[in-house]
Amino acid sequence: MENEKRTVDTYEVKHAICMGDKEILFTEDEENSDRPYMVCNCNWDNPLGIEQYFEAVVSADYLEMMTEFTARVTEQIEAVKAERAGIDVPLGTFTLEHCVPDDRGESIENKVAVIRAERLRPECRTADKQIVLVTGGFCSQAKARGRAVYVVYLYSGKESRWNREDILGVVKAECMPSWAKERLQQIEAERQVKQKNQEQVR
Template structure:
């Protein structure tokens, strides 16, 4: 069975490289006045929907290819800078550092690690793995739903994963020192709002 062609804005995708938070795309539509298109695609939203932006079209293939490769190089440079800015050791967390999750496990408010193989190679490190479950049917062991909404401990950003993407709950002796500070920072606004509601009564 022939694989369905991927089309972006009427252009057929011929090259696509996932790097960092984006996918860099080169697409072609020979019938267009400007047959070559370069753009970004991201799925950094809670529904993991494809969102395209930064589209540039032209009639010179070599210029389009140069644009395509330069965008990839820019993403690599940004990732290298991100790594250089980390002041903490961020080793990858494996099954050895986690308690295995059972079929009866409830994820609510658990400190969990995402399976490294579910992350892109450039993101296989503790600050991308460590999350706290905050919602979704997948938190409960007997629910039909598998979606788990989490908050990344390091960045504070909310993400959407599936129940089987979770490696396990992190053993106390392997929880990095920075985790507690980050959790307190993220919980502070919630505690403040709760106190304001109490004071307003």
């Protein structure tokens, strides 16, 4: 429901900022007179995409906890800046003009696709976070009724899960960056070796 309050245990989330690989939460439990304020981190870095809370600290001092909250947010901002500084590919955003629009009547498995920019946080709306190789998932197939699409990010090689509606389209051949072509070859070679090893084990 729209007005449903988000809670972490007995603490209600008052402020939440996503930045980089974490969400920073400032929470309050009005019934807890000893430790009414809690700051913690949250991420979804697991196969099921379930919220995980960690590095929690509690206090009765509001200013102390707000200082902790803003410090963690600042730390995440600096981490994103450092990550961007180390990226050696163009950071432009891929849009519909770079793609063949997604058609649910067609399979996108083993194709290079683009994640919709609006499905990503503002700091992640860049090509390195958008361009993926679709590796499977029921909804990667044509006319499938499911939602899951499994992908590998071409830039980082990390695996992830998205829904089919999060896919903007398949990258047009003429719009494929040279770095993406190189990474695609590497990833496909790695997948072939992995598949061969699995077959030998059987």
